[in-house]
Amino acid sequence: MEAKLTVRNLSKKYRQFVALAPTNFSLNSGEIVTLSGQNGSGKTTLLSCITGLVRATTGTVHVGAFELSEDELEVRRRLAFVPDVSRFYVELTAWEHLRFIAMANDVLEVFEIRAEEILRGLGLWDVRDQFPHNYSRGMQLKLGLAMAFIRPFEVLLLDEPTSALDEESVSILLDKLRILCQHGASILMSSHDPAIKTQFGDRQLLIENGVLREV
């Protein structure tokens, strides 16, 4: 099977503190992998290094044929990340956030139809003209997901996406992720939810004190 995301020898050190030990793994096309570990074990550091939000100390990240440090722009086109706490522009409404992401990614074609479908699916359609700072934490998380779904990607990284969602929303999200995988997307999702860890993913990764291993 074709590897969509390949991580080789990726590590992150803050002075003497090893936040992430040299890490190797890959994500295949259409695969969902869950990532678990205690608070502070290095999940967010790993996801941030893969995305390029934090510069890794060593190692490489390939998305398809493109390497992060060499073809950053191509990697950005193919890799989407939803942080656990998204930050939104104070002056833009939810609808304008989606519009902005679509404009920047050159995907304005049938934007209105796609945006409506995504927002209705996540239950944000009626509040699309509100400013996200008025949203609850769960709604903000959903908007973060919508901002990822509105743009094209091959690999999707999610940092604890179910932490603030109600049961129904979790079920809708997981269904959506399954559909995305059927269309060839690869997903790496960190979660503390035991049910998601054991039942949802194709594979499970566990990170302990910065060391990653397959369960």
Next chain:
Amino acid sequence: MGAIHWIRSRQESEELAYWASFVNFDPKDRSFNNRIYLVYLLIFFSLWWFMVMIWFAEAGAMLMNAIYPTNPASLAVALVLVVLLVWFVVFMIQSLRRSPVEFSGEDAYLVCQMPLKPQWLVLRWMAMPWFKSLVLFLLLGIVLGFSLARTGLAESGLTGQDLSGYFRLGTRAVLALIPFHLTLFTLNWVLGVWFMNRQRKFTALLIVIAICLVVLASMGFGIAGVFNADLPAAFEILGRLMSKNLQVGFDDGSLGRVLAYSWGAAFGSLVVLFFDARRFSPSRAAQETRAGVLLRNLRRYGLYTQAKEKKVQRRLGLDRRATWLPNWEGAAALVWKDMVQTWRTFSLGKFFILFSFFITALGLALLPGLSGRMLLILTWTMQASNFLTDRLGQDLAHWATVRQLPIRYQRWILAEVVFSGGIVLLVSLAGLTVGGGLVGRFPLAEALMLPGMIAAVAGVAAFVMFRNTNVALLLSGQVPGVNEFGVLGGAVAAAVPIVIKGMLVGPIGSLAAVLASLLVGFYTVNMAINGYRTIE
């Protein structure tokens, strides 16, 4: 009540610690060295303030003799009444718009949920804001008391007797002022709390306005009274009530009796507040004031990014229908975002910043001298460096979003500066045009130099911003502002073409200046681009 006193006294000691930190004193440090340092601070600042007040008194005495030489004490009373009148109006407007009793978000959960008697809560909560408000009036009283003492002294140096004169009149003024200020402050809270208790109904507002008008008119009559204006008997009595007590503070006369009256009035107003506050709702007050308290605290501790965000959030409210959604793609999306953000956050403050760009450009057209122009460039850079990098900083605060955009960082930096830069360019060109019209010659060279100068200031400011930040800060939404090095560096970079133009006359000088501006602009923007790559 014990719990309330405990929480409030902790808040008061935190407040004290904050102000003490300005002189590097930590009230929590119980060491012997720290106590010695406290004694040193007390002696040093007592002497320092005494000398500063005497210095102010020199100017005060001169003004008093120039304005009203026949009775400077009356002038001092009138001045205090004018300041109190203005303060009362401003403070009253604030108290009517929201609760005068302020609670933070923490208070809303800790204090406002407790089954406490609200009247004690209000009285206990009043001490700190009253004292903070009093400080300025104490300084005013001391300066005026010292000024009066100075008017009666000879021109020669200070003697021991002079010092006792200063001390006597300064103390009298302060003693007279404290109960007077306390009465007005309490009256303000009485009316603010009463108005809030009445659900801010229009009829209640009319009553509050009527009471305020009586107080203000009394102060006005008091001011007129000290200058012996002819007033009807009823008005004169009202005016005397206001001015008589203060007059004794700045003049000779029995201070004890007057103090008894004024403290009686202050105590009476506190009793009225006590009864007025029985229906006070702490939860409602917290609802009205917690956002303001949060903003103040964020600014106080240097969290300007969050403070600015909170202010904009309050201003924008719940929702807004998108009216302008162009089909721009790629980096142009950033320009669209900037335009929407700028439109929605445009305020009087922003208008004044733009006006300052206009005035600076006007000055550039009018001032031929190099030194005057350099001063203009420095003031222009101080405003422009922040204005030009504001959106860039905001984008950095949204690191996770921005780093995922498929836009090269060089284009991102340029796109984020281009809109603000365009505004500065247009406004400055307007200033140059008006200035050119006034002197009868359009400053073409300066107009051509502007794009390079704007790029230079933006480049240096962005470089400093990038150098002073790190990813951990950005992921938490914290972005450092442009510091003094950014402003000075920007001013130097922008001044290069101005200096060249000043040194080389004629078309050659103009051409060299325009070329230099473009080169410096190009270099500094490149410097910023390289600076971005170093963010770790």
